[in-house]
Amino acid sequence: MPNRASELAWDEPKTGTAAGLTRGQVVQTALDLADAEGLEAVSIRRVAQELDARPMSLYTHIASKDDLLALMLNEFSGRLLVPEPLPDDWREALRRIAHRAYDSYVAHPWTIQAFGRGTRVGPNMLRRAEQSAAAVVSLELEPSEAWTALSIVHEWTMGHALHVVTLREDAELEGRLRDADPSDFPRMSRVFGEGRAQSRDAVFEVALEVVLDGIERRYASGAR
Amino acid sequence: MPNRASELAWDEPKTGTAAGLTRGQVVQTALDLADAEGLEAVSIRRVAQELDARPMSLYTHIASKDDLLALMLNEFSGRLLVPEPLPDDWREALRRIAHRAYDSYVAHPWTIQAFGRGTRVGPNMLRRAEQSAAAVVSLELEPSEAWTALSIVHEWTMGHALHVVTLREDAELEGRLRDADPSDFPRMSRVFGEGRAQSRDAVFEVALEVVLDGIERRYASGAR
DNA sequence: CTACAGCGCCGTACACCGTATCGAAGTTGA
DNA sequence: TCAACTTCGATACGGTGTACGGCGCTGTAG
Numbered sequence: 001m002p003n004r005a006s007e008l009a010w011d012e013p014k015t016g017t018a019a020g021l022t023r024g025q026v027v028q029t030a031l032d033l034a035d036a037e038g039l040e041a042v043s044i045r046r047v048a049q050e051l052d053a054r055p056m057s058l059y060t061h062i063a064s065k066d067d068l069l070a071l072m073l074n075e076f077s078g079r080l081l082v083p084e085p086l087p088d089d090w091r092e093a094l095r096r097i098a099h100r101a102y103d104s105y106v107a108h109p110w111t112i113q114a115f116g117r118g119t120r121v122g123p124n125m126l127r128r129a130e131q132s133a134a135a136v137v138s139l140e141l142e143p144s145e146a147w148t149a150l151s152i153v154h155e156w157t158m159g160h161a162l163h164v165v166t167l168r169e170d171a172e173l174e175g176r177l178r179d180a181d182p183s184d185f186p187r188m189s190r191v192f193g194e195g196r197a198q199s200r201d202a203v204f205e206v207a208l209e210v211v212l213d214g215i216e217r218r219y220a221s222g223a224r
Numbered sequence: 225m226p227n228r229a230s231e232l233a234w235d236e237p238k239t240g241t242a243a244g245l246t247r248g249q250v251v252q253t254a255l256d257l258a259d260a261e262g263l264e265a266v267s268i269r270r271v272a273q274e275l276d277a278r279p280m281s282l283y284t285h286i287a288s289k290d291d292l293l294a295l296m297l298n299e300f301s302g303r304l305l306v307p308e309p310l311p312d313d314w315r316e317a318l319r320r321i322a323h324r325a326y327d328s329y330v331a332h333p334w335t336i337q338a339f340g341r342g343t344r345v346g347p348n349m350l351r352r353a354e355q356s357a358a359a360v361v362s363l364e365l366e367p368s369e370a371w372t373a374l375s376i377v378h379e380w381t382m383g384h385a386l387h388v389v390t391l392r393e394d395a396e397l398e399g400r401l402r403d404a405d406p407s408d409f410p411r412m413s414r415v416f417g418e419g420r421a422q423s424r425d426a427v428f429e430v431a432l433e434v435v436l437d438g439i440e441r442r443y444a445s446g447a448r
Numbered sequence: 449c450t451a452c453a454g455c456g457c458c459g460t461a462c463a464c465c466g467t468a469t470c471g472a473a474g475t476t477g478a
Numbered sequence: 479t480c481a482a483c484t485t486c487g488a489t490a491c492g493g494t495g496t497a498c499g500g501c502g503c504t505g506t507a508g
Contacts, residue, residue, distance in 0.1 A: 020456075044495065054458045056496080061456095065495065116340035119390040121400045126409055129397075133411035143415040151387065152380065152431050159383025163375065166343040173353075176345045185350055187357035191367040207376050214438025244485070268466060278487050280467080285485095289466065 010074065010122050021053055023061040027071045034072065039110035042068075073114055074122030080104055081128055086135050090220075091212050093135035094150075098157045098208055105161035112162050139219055149215050156211050164200060234298065234346050245277060247285040251295045258296065263334035266292075297338055298346030304328055305352055310359050314444075315436050317359035318374075322381045322432055329385035336386050363443055373439050380435050388424060 012023050029050050033042050044065060048055040062068045082100050086093040105112055119125075132150045141149065167173060174192050182189040253274050257266050268289055272279040286292045306324050310317045329336055343349075356374045365373065391397060398416050406413040 043493085045493085056458050056460095057456075059496075060458095113340045115390060116337045116386065117390075121391065121397050123400075123404075126397075126400055126404065126412065130409045130412050133415070137411075143411070143417075146411075147415045148427055148431055149434075151384070151427070152434055155383030155387050155431075156376065156380040156435075157383070158386060159379030159381070160375070162340065162382060162386070163379050166339060166341075167345065173345050173350075176347075176350060180347075180350065185354045187361075187367070187370075188350065188354050191357070191371045193367075203372055203375070207372055207379075210373075210376055210438040210442050211380070211435065212438070213441045214434040214436070217437045217441060218434050267464080269464080280488080281486050283467075 010071075021051065021057060021061060023071070025051060026058055026061050027068065027075055030068055030072055031075060034110040035108055039113050042110075069114055069117070070120040070122065073111065073119065074124045076104070076108065076111055077122065077128055078124035081124075081131055084131075086131070088138060090136045090138050091216070094132075094153050094212060094215075095208065097132055097135060098153055101154070101157050102161055102204060105158065106164060109165040112158065112165055115158070141219055145219060149219050152215060153211060156207070160204060160207065234295075245275065245281060245285060247295070249275060250282055250285050251292065251299055254292055254296055255299060258334040259332055263337050266334075268292075293338055293341070294344040294346065297335065297343065298348045300328070300332065300335055301346060301352055302348035305348075305355055308355075310355070312362060314360045314362050315440070318356075318377050318436060318439075319432065321356055321359060322377055325378070325381050326385055326428060329382065330388060333389040336382065336389055339382070365443055369443060373443050376439060377435060380431070384428060384431065 026047065030042050030047050033047060033050060044058055045055045047068075048058055051058075058068075062071065080101055082096050087096070129150075132154070133146060136146050136149060139146070139149075177185065177188060177192055182193075250271065254266050254271050257271060257274060268282055269279045271292075272282055275282075282292075286295065304325055306320050311320070353374075356378070357370060360370050360373060363370070363373070401409065401412060401416055406417075
């Protein structure tokens with residue numbers, strides 16, 4: 001038997017002979033379905049139907065539904081890569097990386113749902129981590145410091161996307177606030193009372209700079 | 225009919241007459257179950273069994289399973305409140321808030337999964353937002369600026385918790401890396417090659433300070 | 449050319465899920 | 479005592495993931 005338990009098939013098992021269905025088709029169909037109708041629409045039966053195949057046929061190409069999900073996330077992670085070459089300026093490089101991630105999460109909300117259900121690290125996730133690490137070479141940090149700095153950006157980006165996607169437009173919050181007694185929530189009422197000045201995207205922009213400021217203060221000694 | 229669509233029962237509907245089962249018991253049982261066996265163990269049938277009741281009886285006290293989930297999250301949010309009084313120092317106040325949230329997320333991993341499936345804002349979530357807003361009064365910010373600053377802390381905290389909970393101990397990442405060709409991922413290999421110096425909690429501490437630094441630089445003009 | 453091994457495909461079945469429907473039983477106020 | 483109302487519950491429907499085992503094709507060995 002193989003080395004470890006984590007042999008979970010990132011690589012196409014083997015193409016056997018003349019193949020009808022392929023793993024790539026299955027994953028792509030699942031991705032399309034998730035984009036179009038949300039993650040809960042992605043069922044084995046439904047994906048099979050979309051492919052004009054029978055449910056159990058999918059299991060020839062994937063080990064389980066969890067596997068399919070991991071494969072979907074891996075594919076998605078690949079699309080998070082930013083076109084090379086990265087700018088030399090680490091702030092600009094991180095800006096691009098964060099922007100691309102944020103835009104992608106919001107455009108494909110099922111991803112953050114999927115991430116919450118336990119993540120298996122695929123090759124594309126590794127590639128992305130490597131690209132991010134390359135973005136901050138000019139800071140000349142210890143590897144573990146670099147990892148911390150990058151984590152902050154990635155984690156905030158993900159957290160922000162989660163917030164945006166789940167509390168759509170804060171409409172939920174505003175609605176609740178309208179029904180409540182303003183004197184119970186004086187400060188919150190003021191926040192939303194004066195008409196949500198900034199747009200979502202503007203908030204992202206500002207907050208990203210704040211996060212980058214924090215990193216700059218701590219980690220950029222003399223580096224450009 | 226009532227005012228709006230968002231009439232979803234945060235308040236016990238009415239205690240009717242002599243009640244056997246109560247909504248509180250249902251929610252508490254579901255919480256216990258989620259803590260003990262994860263969110264996927266929380267099914268209507270299972271909760272009913274735990275209460276020695278029949279599945280359909282639960283629907284006397286909750287409108288749907290989604291409702292139950294929202295109620296669980298609301299209850300959880302209540303426990304995120306930090307004991308008053310808050311420190312005058314805004315950094316220390318935010319530290320406490322973030323710490324409590326992070327610890328709670330990690331101790332109850334089902335919460336971040338639940339947040340990903342769409343959040344309904346309950347009264348306790350509002351209370352928590354209000355408390356957070358109170359933490360930064362000394363900065364004397366515009367309400368919308370305060371909201372942005374607080375969002376950064378909350379969103380990073382959540383993102384960090386998500387990262388910690390889903391990629392347990394980065395073991396996943398390290399494992400993948402061991403199998404890969406180091407020359408494909410030179411920087412990542414260095415990060416994990418030298419033995420993960422910092423502990424999880426140390427990383428949280430450092431990263432939190434970095435985030436607070438960013439906020440301080442942008443929003444703390446002369447305030448203490 | 450025939451035989452066979454292996455593999456992709458898939459029909460059936462099982463255990464579980466959320467919940468609609470509707471009737472039974474019990475409690476309470478008049 | 480009667481009527482109103484609420485809680486409880488049995489049954490059933492349409493969905494889920496997937497274990498099991500058979501069928502038929504195809505590439506290769508004899």
